[in-house]
Amino acid sequence: MVAVPAWSVVVPAKRLALAKTRLRPLTDRAPHPAVAHEALVLALLADTVTAARACPLVADVVVVTDEPAAADLVRGLGARAVADEPDGGLNAALEHGAAAASGDAVAALSSDLPALRPAELSAALGAASAATRCFVPDVHGTGTTLLTASGTPLRPRFGTGSAAAHRADGALALAGDWPGLLRDVDDLADLRAAVALGVGRHTAHLLANSPTLAVQLGAAR
Numbered sequence: 001m002v003a004v005p006a007w008s009v010v011v012p013a014k015r016l017a018l019a020k021t022r023l024r025p026l027t028d029r030a031p032h033p034a035v036a037h038e039a040l041v042l043a044l045l046a047d048t049v050t051a052a053r054a055c056p057l058v059a060d061v062v063v064v065t066d067e068p069a070a071a072d073l074v075r076g077l078g079a080r081a082v083a084d085e086p087d088g089g090l091n092a093a094l095e096h097g098a099a100a101a102s103g104d105a106v107a108a109l110s111s112d113l114p115a116l117r118p119a120e121l122s123a124a125l126g127a128a129s130a131a132t133r134c135f136v137p138d139v140h141g142t143g144t145t146l147l148t149a150s151g152t153p154l155r156p157r158f159g160t161g162s163a164a165a166h167r168a169d170g171a172l173a174l175a176g177d178w179p180g181l182l183r184d185v186d187d188l189a190d191l192r193a194a195v196a197l198g199v200g201r202h203t204a205h206l207l208a209n210s211p212t213l214a215v216q217l218g219a220a221r
Helices: 021-027 033-053 068-076 090-100 118-130 162-168 188-197 201-208 211-219
Strands: 007-013 058-065 080-082 105-109 133-137 144-150
Touching (some): 007 033, 007 068, 021 033, 033 118, 033 201, 033 211, 058 068, 080 090, 144 162, 188 211
Parallel strands (some): 007 058, 058 080
Antiparallel strands (some): 105 144, 133 144
16 A cells, blocks of 8 residues: 655745735725735635645645735644745745755645635645656646645746646646636636635635625626
């Protein structure tokens, strides 16, 4: 029987002012746009970290961030926060987080997966035993929501066309019934699709208690 590794999951979190700029058409119409935008970004992060923490195959969640509000949030959810010491972009931050992670099985996970279910992450991490490096393309097939490495360096290639970049670098593409894992949120259409799947309690609570956001989200249909 093959032993299932205990995974460390690394999640990058940008400074709130720089994160999720394509969602500003939604938050800019709120009474306090900056506050609404920061709250939405933090809710997406919180639901992602909550799902990862609840996954039985995950032993450790490391969030790489220089945003104090994000660091405080994820610590309250049981994750570790480490500063983005390289300050060299997303891939450098993920490599830094992987170095801080425990164990030899490390996964980089997008921070904007509010519809992610722990069972979906378990299924994907279980499937990752098929190769030393694997990745899950996003719903569009061009981006990456999960990159795994077991007993080998992570070598993240996130950015435009990351799915093709990870495939070209030798990572195996994984496919399965995990819609919440595929649905990262970059724009209004993504957020509507995530809400249709069923978002986690943090994003759901935010929308339920922010009438302006809820109305704008519905009006954008």
